[in-house]
Structure formats: C-alpha cells, structure tokens
Amino acid sequence: MALAAAGRVLLQAGSRLGRREVVDGARRFANKRVEVEADEAAGIAVMKLKNPPVNSLSLEFLTEFLISLEKLENNKNFRGVILTSERPGVFSAGLDLMEMYGRNPAHYAEYWRAVQELWLRLYLSNMILVCAINGTSPAGGCLMALTCDHRIMADNPKYTIGLNESQLGIVAPFWFKDNFVNTVGYRTAEHALQLGLLFPPAEALKLGIVDEVVPEDQVHSKAQSVMAQWMAIPDHSRQLTKNMMRKAMADNLIKQREADIQNFVSFISRDSIQKSLHTYLEKLKQKKG
Numbered sequence: 109m110a111l112a113a114a115g116r117v118l119l120q121a122g123s124r125l126g127r128r129e130v131v132d133g134a135r136r137f138a139n140k141r142v143e144v145e146a147d148e149a150a151g152i153a154v155m156k157l158k159n160p161p162v163n164s165l166s167l168e169f170l171t172e173f174l175i176s177l178e179k180l181e182n183n184k185n186f187r188g189v190i191l192t193s194e195r196p197g198v199f200s201a202g203l204d205l206m207e208m209y210g211r212n213p214a215h216y217a218e219y220w221r222a223v224q225e226l227w228l229r230l231y232l233s234n235m236i237l238v239c240a241i242n243g244t245s246p247a248g249g250c251l252m253a254l255t256c257d258h259r260i261m262a263d264n265p266k267y268t269i270g271l272n273e274s275q276l277g278i279v280a281p282f283w284f285k286d287n288f289v290n291t292v293g294y295r296t297a298e299h300a301l302q303l304g305l306l307f308p309p310a311e312a313l314k315l316g317i318v319d320e321v322v323p324e325d326q327v328h329s330k331a332q333s334v335m336a337q338w339m340a341i342p343d344h345s346r347q348l349t350k351n352m353m354r355k356a357m358a359d360n361l362i363k364q365r366e367a368d369i370q371n372f373v374s375f376i377s378r379d380s381i382q383k384s385l386h387t388y389l390e391k392l393k394q395k396k397g
C-alpha cells in the first residue's frame with residue numbers, strides 16, 4: 109500500500125514535469141533522463157541512464173526513472189530489464205549532491221522519499237534485473253547495481269564501484285548497509301564501509317560486489333546472454349524465491365520509512381555535514397582545474 113501510494117505521488121510529480129514521451133515504432137520510449145529500448149516480443153527492455161554529465165540521481169532523474177520502470181512493470185510482457193548507462197565511463201555518480209546541499213528540510217524529505225522509492229522498487233521488482241556496469245559507480249550508483257539480480261562490470265581498471273559515503277563525511281543508511289552486507293558479507297562490508305572504499309573491477313569481482321567482469325565491448329552482449337539464462341527459469345518460481353530472499357529486508361525499511369526520512373533530514377541539515385559536503389564539492393571542482 110505504502111509503495112503504491114508513493115508511486116502515485118511520483119507519477120503525479122512526473123506529469124507535473126510535463127515531459128513528452130517519445131515513441132519510436134513502439135520499441136523505444138524515452139523521457140529526458142532515461143532511455144528505454146523495449147523489445148516487447150522478447151520481453152526484455154534496456155534502460156539507459158542519461159542524466160549528463162555523470163548520471164547523478166537527481167530528484168528529476170529519480171522521478172523519470174520510476175515512471176519508466178513502472179511502465180515496464182505494468183506490462184506483463186516484460187520479464188527482464190538490463191540497466192546500463194548511456195554514457196560509457198560513468199554508470200552513475202550516485203545521489204545528486206546538489207539535492208543534499210544548501211536546500212531546506214522539506215526538499216531533503218522529498219528527495220529522500222524518492223531515493224527510498226527507487227531502492228524499494230528495484231529491490232522488490234518482479235522482473236529480472238541485470239546490471240551492465242559500463243563505468244564508475246560510487247555510492248548510490250553502486251546501490252542501484254546492488255538491487256539487481258546479476259551484475260556485470262566492464263574490465264577497465266579506471267572504473268570503480270563501492271559505497272564511499274564515509275569519504276564524503278556522510279554515512280550509508282542502514283538499508284544501503286544491509287544490501288551491501290547481504291552481498292559481500294559482514295566483515296568485508298564493515299571494513300569497506302568505514303573506509304569508504306571504491307574497488308576496481310577485479311577486486312569488486314573477488315569480493316562479490318559484481319558477478320562477472322568482461323571486456324568493455326562485451327558488457328552489453330554478456331548482459332543479453334545472462335538475461336537469456338535467467339529468462340529460462342519459470343517466472344513464478346523465480347519471483348517467489350526472490351521475494352522470499354528479499355522481503356524481510358525491504359519490510360525493515362518500509363516499516364520505518366518515515367523515521368528514516370526524519371533521520372536523514374536531521375542528519376543532512378547539520379552544519380557539520382553541510383560543511384563536509386561543501387568541502388567534497390570543492391574537491392570535485394579542484395580536480396578539474
């Protein structure tokens with residue numbers, strides 16, 4: 109119920125944005141920040157993140173992404189989604205720092221609800237989610253990948269993935285942490301989260317953050333072949349199994365969703381945290397100069 113209500117709010121927000129859907133022979137639809145190549149006959153869609161320059165998860169991006177995902181969820185012909193970046197090199201730079209810096213509490217609350225919604229929708233999706241990680245994927249970008257059923261990363265040592273929040277002076281919330289612990293185990297998570305480590309593909313593979321590392325030009329074809337393997341499993345048994353594995357963790361967030369929002373708002377509003385974000389943003393700018 110809570111999920112459905114929040115979904116309606118996002119859909120309303122989406123229509124307020126007034127984005128016109130572009131339909132190309134019923135095989136492709138796009139809003140400004142997400143491109144969907146939908147092969148209805150095959151039952152597979154490729155969702156490409158396209159929020160330049162670095163696919164940060166801004167409120168507008170989250171709204172558009174959730175609307176696209178819901179369209180696919182509502183069409184029973186779609187059984188699988190491949191998530192990837194339209195801009196190879198960066199899968200996603202994670203949460204949009206500008207949504208968490210210098211704004212008011214109401215904005216922080218709205219933003220955090222949308223972040224929660226993204227995680228819940230992806231984590232509990234009935235569809236098969238394969239992540240084709242064709243670039244760097246820190247923090248919220250890594251979290252998106254962690255919700256998927258299978259992760260394939262491009263073998264480029266320049267790319268990294270992990271939950272680096274502590275390096276920014278912020279803290280990964282409990283549900284980021286739970287998702288990470290369930291993927292890599294407690295000790296690895298404890299170590300990596302405290303240090304805010306980002307891992308190149310080979311290390312990410314060793315730790316189980318990703319399931320496969322393949323040459324960069326094969327990420328997409330590999331994702332398609334993995335998807336074919338997963339599609340061979342009957343939906344009902346796979347979905348019931350997925351739900352059995354994931355429901356308790358998702359319910360843990362659902363039951364304390366409002367408290368988690370309040371927690372985020374008071375944490376992110378602190379002067380000391382705003383100062384840390386300011387310093388980090390300055391560092392990002394200086395890197396350029």
Ligand SMILES: CCCCC/C=C\CCC/C=C/CC(=O)SCCNC(=O)CCNC(=O)[C@H](O)C(C)(C)COP(=O)(O)OP(=O)(O)OC[C@H]1O[C@@H](n2cnc3c(N)ncnc32)[C@H](O)[C@@H]1OP(=O)(O)O
Pocket residue numbers: 161162164198200201202203204205206244246247248249272273276278279280281371372375389392393395396
């Ligand atoms: C105890 C109670 C706890 C409760 C706490 C609750 C919650 C708090 C935790 C909240 C969780 C947050 C999770 C996150 O996702 S935080 C975001 C983490 N992301 C990063 O650290 C990535 C930062 N970016 C980079 O490292 C690089 O940009 C890059 C992704 C490696 C790409 O590098 P490059 O291609 O060289 O691009 P630039 O660095 O030049 O960036 C271009 C442009 O984009 C801006 N930018 C980059 N990342 C972000 C971002 N995440 N959000 C907003 N903007 C971003 C960057 O500043 C440049 O802007 P300008 O062109 O204007 O200079």
